[in-house]
Amino acid sequence: MKIPTKRIVVGIILILILAGLCIHHASEYEKHRKHPSYGAILFDYPLGELVNVGGTVTHSNSTHILIEKNYHGHVVTMKVVKNAPKLKNHTIYPKDKVTLVGVLGADNQIVSVQEINVNGYTNYIWLLFRSFLALLVLVYIFNCYWSFNLERFQFRRR
Numbered sequence: 001m002k003i004p005t006k007r008i009v010v011g012i013i014l015i016l017i018l019a020g021l022c023i024h025h026a027s028e029y030e031k032h033r034k035h036p037s038y039g040a041i042l043f044d045y046p047l048g049e050l051v052n053v054g055g056t057v058t059h060s061n062s063t064h065i066l067i068e069k070n071y072h073g074h075v076v077t078m079k080v081v082k083n084a085p086k087l088k089n090h091t092i093y094p095k096d097k098v099t100l101v102g103v104l105g106a107d108n109q110i111v112s113v114q115e116i117n118v119n120g121y122t123n124y125i126w127l128l129f130r131s132f133l134a135l136l137v138l139v140y141i142f143n144c145y146w147s148f149n150l151e152r153f154q155f156r157r158r
Contacts, residue, residue, distance in 0.1 A: 007153055035101055038071040047104060050114060053078050054099035060092050067098055080110040095121035 030039045035052040055069030055078070065080040080100065092098065097119040102110035146155045 004153060038069060038074075038076055041104065041108070042071065042074060042076065045104075047106065049104060050101055051104045051110075052099070052101050053110065054097070057092055057094050057096045057098055060094060065092055065098070076108065078108050078110055080113065081105075083112075090116060090118045092118055093121065097121075097124055 030037050033052055035050045036044070036046055037052045040046055041051060041053070053067065053069070055067040055076075057065055058068045058077070059066040062082065064082055067078045067080060069076050069078075080102065099117045100110065100113055101115040103112040103114075105111035145158055147158055148154075149156050
């Protein structure tokens with residue numbers, strides 16, 4: 001079995017370019033956000049400014065919510081005070097995914113919430129399940145119309 005080396009080299013180059021673009025995006029996306037996020041909180045701590053934080057709810061009671069995020073190896077826990085009317089419109093449970101914009105107070109505390117987006121844990125699991133089902137359907141359709149020729153190392157229409 002002879003595998004064309006030109007295709008392998010082109011494939012490796014394309015994978016390296018894709019990996020480079022992914023690494024660039026992961027390292028630069030916070031610089032282009034409207035409000036600073038965890039990078040600024042850990043290294044600059046913009047007290048009294050609007051920040052964009054998110055993560056998983058670990059604890060929720062009548063006075064505050066604890067949000068935890070693993071930011072590049074640093075586990076950051078933010079305490080969100082439940083005094084804003086925006087929070088009273090949402091029911092928040094542990095394991096929910098939360099993204100919010102609020103005013104940063106002392107000791108990793110959000111004292112006022114401007115915007116909030118809550119994605120419930122059950123909705124998150126349902127989204128993963130639907131995505132898995134869609135992937136299965138796409139693989140089945142692809143398999144109906146295409147086959148892989150191992151000798152020439154290419155996909156061929158059936």
